[in-house]
Amino acid sequence: MMRPWFIIFLFLSGCHTGQQNRVNENIQDFSTTDASILFFKNLRSPYYERSENMNGSIHSYILKNRYRGNDRTVCQPLINLQRYEDRASITLTLIGHTGTETDIWIDWKSALTGNHGEIAFNLNDKDHSRPAIEIYNHLISGTDFILRIGNNKADILQNREDRESFRITLVDFLRLIESY
Secondary structure (H helix, E strand, O other): OOOHHHHHHHHHHHOOOOOOOOOOOOOOOOEOOHHHHHHHHHHHHHHEEEEEOOOOOEEEEEEOOOOOOOOOOEEEEEEEEEOOOOEEEEEEEEEOOOOOOOEEEEEEEOOOOOOEEEEEEEOOOOOOHHHHHHHHHHHOOOOEEEEEEOOEEEEEOOOHHHHHHHHHHHHHHHHHOOOO
16 A cells, blocks of 8 residues: 555655756757647646737737836746747847837846856847847856846846746746757
8 A cells, every 4th residue: 555655755756847957058949849839828828918910920928927017127038929930939028128228238147156147139139039048047046137238237037026937938938849
């Protein structure tokens, strides 16, 4: 006869969320499969607000459970499903950013190792998948982030709500392209 604690152990070990999995930043293929789209639409899309572009070829998803205030700058990823190309991408939005600057730098520094660097991207680009994956990899290791736009600086992804929203969206995106 199995002991109840053994059943609980098996259950809990099978529920590992993979929260700390680093991702290869050199992903070449952002294609989706029918299975990954079906998984996303049936199980994950209810947690997102959906919008689409004018001709309906791109559906964008933003997490419902996210910060909605305007007293701080928030870096929020959107998942874009390109229906006719079987592709997914990420667009990074800066909620609370009101300037006209489009060249963005995110400085990161690890408190544990002292390593630091920067991630650069342009807000006008249609695909921010690579910088988003790089941010994700630093995020799961507890790195601190500072947003630089021109001469202005702001702390971003500093609290649990913002970090978790970013992480969840990236994990769902990586599942869509079957890289998680």
